[in-house]
Amino acid sequence: QVHLVESGGGVVQPGRSLRLSCAASGFIFSSYAMHWVRQAPGKGLEWVAVIWSDGITKYYADSVQGRFTISRDNSKNTLYLQMNSLRAEDTAVYYCARAYLQPLPYHWGQGTLVTVSS
Amino acid sequence: EIVLTQSPGTLSLSPGERATLSCRAIQSVNDNYLAWYQQKPGQAPRLLIYGASSRATGIPDRFSGSGSGTDFTLTISRLEAEDFAVYYCQQYGSAPNTFGQGTKVEIK
Numbered sequence: 001q002v003h004l005v006e007s008g009g010g011v012v013q014p015g016r017s018l019r020l021s022c023a024a025s026g027f028i029f030s031s032y033a034m035h036w037v038r039q040a041p042g043k044g045l046e047w048v049a050v051i052w053s054d055g056i057t058k059y060y061a062d063s064v065q066g067r068f069t070i071s072r073d074n075s076k077n078t079l080y081l082q083m084n085s086l087r088a089e090d091t092a093v094y095y096c097a098r099a100y101l102q103p104l105p106y107h108w109g110q111g112t113l114v115t116v117s118s
Numbered sequence: 119e120i121v122l123t124q125s126p127g128t129l130s131l132s133p134g135e136r137a138t139l140s141c142r143a144i145q146s147v148n149d150n151y152l153a154w155y156q157q158k159p160g161q162a163p164r165l166l167i168y169g170a171s172s173r174a175t176g177i178p179d180r181f182s183g184s185g186s187g188t189d190f191t192l193t194i195s196r197l198e199a200e201d202f203a204v205y206y207c208q209q210y211g212s213a214p215n216t217f218g219q220g221t222k223v224e225i226k
Contacts, residue, residue, distance in 0.1 A: 035215075037163075045155070045163060045206050047215040059213035062119065095162055102169055104153050104210040108162040 001026045002107040004096050009112030012086055022079040022096030022109060030074035033099035036081050038092035039111075048094070049081065050103070064090075086116045120145055120209050124218035130226040137194040139221045141207035146187045148211030154183055154192045157220075158203045166205075167192065197223070 008020040022034070036048040049060045049070040058070055069082040079096050093113050097105030125140045141152065150170040155163040165174040167183035170190055180195040194201055202225050207218040 044220045045157075045208070045217045047208065047217060050213075050215065059215075061214045101172075102151060102210070104151070104165070104168055104208065104215075105163075106165050106168070106174065108164070110162055 002098060004098065004107065004109030006094060006096050006109045006112035009094065009114045011115045011117060013118050014087060014116055016086055017082070017084045018086060018114060020081040020083065020094055020096075020112060020114070022081075024077045024079065024098070027098070029072075029077040033103055034070075034072060034079045035097045035099065035105045036070060036079075037095045037097060037105055037108075038090075039095070040089070040092045043092075046092070047105075050099075051079070052103075083114070086114075088116050090114065091116045119214050120147065120212055120216050122207055122209060122216055122218035124205075124207055124221045126221060127219075128222045128224060130224050131197055132226045133197050133199055135197050137192075137197055137201070137223055139192040139194075139205055139207075139223075141185075141190040141192070141218050143188045143190075143209060147190075147209045150186050151209060151211030152183075152185070152190045153208045153210065154181075155206045155208065156201075156203050157206065163206065194223075 003025045005023045033052045035050045051058045051070045067085045071080045093111040095111045097108045100106035121144045152170045154167040157163045171183045204220045
């Protein structure tokens with residue numbers, strides 16, 4: 001049973017940093033690509049980043065490139081999203097998701113809310 | 119990046135009716151790497167279709183996907199009460215991956 005639990009969300013001031021975590025269980029974490037996807041309040045889904053199972057290949061949305069860093073610790077079965085220089089428009093629920101069969105978000109966590117506000 | 123446009127924005131239908139949702143890309147989606155998700159209020163998205171036409175595990179066969187290149191369709195053959203939700207398409211054949219803006223299927 002794939003289980004993904006996001007944590008680390010909260011209220012943060014503009015310009016500050018925050019690190020999200022996604023604890024994975026029920027599968028061999030090191031074998032799968034992992035995604036972050038976000039959703040601003042009342043808005044649609046926005047893909048944020050992906051990291052392949054090798055931990056080296058990474059891609060980002062243009063809106064977060066240079067500010068956010070996706071990483072993984074396969075020994076801890078944990079995915080991370082380091083978010084720097086946060087802006088009001090980064091306010092959203094952040095979901096982690098596991099790829100399966102093809103490189104898309106297949107299994108999803110329940111999300112963690114990040115609010116960027118002074 | 120590949121921009122996806124979904125239509126219509128809202129679809130008002132009755133239970134038992136057929137729903138046809140469209141997703142159009144500004145350029146061809148590599149390998150037809152096009153997915154459809156369903157999202158209900160307060161819930162995470164659920165994958166319905168991947169690879170344009172393959173159903174995800176546990177998805178009822180009233181959901182079907184079709185299309186290739188730049189034009190894709192999600193069809194719900196007979197709407198059931200639990201199908202009223204927002205539906206998103208996503209392309210994952212090119213980086214950055216992108217989502218459409220969503221289609222809301224509401225009860226008429």
